[in-house]
Amino acid sequence: MNRTIVARVLRALLVACGVAVVLVVVVGGGGLVAGSAGVASGLTVLLPFLAVAITAVGLGVVLPRIDTVVERLTHHREVTPYSALAAAAARIRAGSLEQALPGLAQVLADGTGATRAVVWLAVGDRLVVAAQYPPLESTGSSLAEHGAAGADEPDLTVPNLAVLLARPDTDHVVPVLDGKVLRAALAIGKQGASITPADQMLVQDVANGAALLLRGVALNAELAERVRRADDLATELQASRQRLDGAREVERRRLVMELAHATEDRLAGLRAEVSAARAGLDSWPEDAQQAQEALLRARVGLDELLDRFRVIARGVYPAVLRDQGPAAALDEVAADLPRAVRLTGGLGGRLDWEIESGIYYVVAAAMQELAGRPAERELVVDLERADGRVTVRIDDPVPTVTADHLRAALADDLERLAALGGALDVTGPDGPTDVQERPIGMRAWLPDRLEPVVESSVGAELRAS
Structure with missing residues (x-):
């Protein structure tokens, strides 16, 4: 059976029993006392009216205690739309977000009889749980314990309103807009019960009353997210510069090795051929043929060295790579x-x-x-x-x-x-x-x-x- 119906029946029974006890005590007991004391019968007629007055005053004092007993027995709190809106206004005037947002979630749950009420904030390109009732502490964990890892948990974030509406634990959602920009959303879920027009009206009224607060909270959260991203981007930029410096150092070492490998043997051979040609020229004309052959070999070695330099240059900065x-x-x-x-x-x-x-x-x-x-x-x-x-x-x-x-x-x-x-x-x-x-x-x-x-x-x- 629905806990709301059980709670209402139990509350009515307790009130009826209390009223009956007062009537019996005041009317019955007062009549006996008046009869034994010989009081006029006209005064006895006033006893029911006195009982009603005592009952009216007593209910104002006892009714909160009756509600507490009913809530403990049925785990359901009966809230009227007017009291819910009054509670929402009090929550909105709270001095901190830690009181305001969870309070709004509780007001939604109490006012509609929902099994779950959630306040979602638009942060970046997705919706994030800012508060919910019953809170996660009731299940042995808390939002704070989830920390940054909660960003990846499907229960704490959704990409858009369509996905939120498709969740099995969500039956009704009211978006909070800033112009055409989504800033927040209020969602309720009533397991085993339907969403009534009164529920829809209450959630809409709470959303309208808390719109300014929710917009401010969403903007503050988005600003904090952008500041954090800016800090992370600065850190990553510094790391990127260090990686590029490392890449340049690697390329410098590769170029040094390429040049050393290309020139060491070839320059040594070229130097030997030039020395041989010089020796032949010193003994001119006897060794003219030897000098000529040495110069020819030196020219071949120089051409090979130039070709190798071209290959290295093409590897360092290939024109085709740059163009195509x-x-x-x-x-x-x-x-x-x-x-x-x-x-x-x-x-x-x-x-x-x-x-x-x-x-x-x-x-x-x-x-x-x-x-x-x-x-x-x-x-x-x-x-x-x-x-x-x-x-x-x-x-x-x-x-x-x-x-x-x-x-x-x-x-x-x-x-x-x-x-x-x-x-x-x-x-x-x-x-x-x-x-x-x-x-x-x-x-x-x-x-x-x-x-x-x-x-x-x-x-x-x-x-x-």
Whole structure:
């Protein structure tokens, strides 16, 4: 049976019993006393009126105690719409949000007989529980205990009003608007009972009365959320700068190694040939032929050195990468390799230079290692951009190197990817005896933008308070 009906019947019985006792005592007892004392019968006629007056005065004093007894027995509190609105006004005038918002939720539950009443605030792009009745403490936990983790709990946050209305514990919702902007929502749920027009009117009246308070609370919560996001963005910006500094340091070391590797042996050979030519010129004309041959070899060595410098310059700042993007630049690299390379997928447009160059360098280095020798089957390189990431997958069905060798060769590139917020993973045979027995796979990814991304706590500070 509905607890509201039980509470009303019990309250009526208690009041009736009290009135009957007063009438019996005053009328019956007073009549006996008057008869034994020989009092005039006219005074006896006034005893019922005296009993009614005593009952009216007594009910004003006893009725709150009767309501308390009924509430303890039935766990239901009978509230009229007028008393609910008066209680709501008192809650709105409360000195703190800790009293106002939970009080509003309690007023809604008491006034409508709802099993659950919730005050939702619009924070960012979603609705967050600011207060509810019965409170979570009654179930052994509290909003404060949930902390920031509560932002991800479905009971404490919903993305919009439509989802809120679809919840099984919500039967009626009244939005609180600031113009056309949603600031809050009042929701009730009556398990096993229907929402009456009186309930709808009461929730609407409470929403109208508390609209200014709820708008202010929602704006304060949104402001606190934006301040927190600004702080997190500043922290993430500093971390991004440090990652970019790390990437620049990695690239500087790579360039130094490339220059040292390209010039050390070639410059030594060029210096020897120039010395030989000088020795031949010193003994001119006897050693003219020797000097001429030395100069020819020096010229060949100088041309090779210049070609190597061009290759390094193209690797440091590829013109094709700048003009056409990573896919075209990797096509150019694949054209110079002895093994066939098949490029699939795409990035769906241009990205920031740091992202494109980061992907280009790691894939170009992996292609140099895996396709640097002829092989019967082609190397497959797949580019993909999805879910905020740029991902590259390389599959080598007949590897000529081990996974350990590839990881070591890509150590600097792994450091660069980590500095830019990405990662690199290599799978395949580790020992030299396993080469060509199992394929090698490489997966590298980077975020598709460098701007800091800060997740919203969605009112965690409000719930923690």
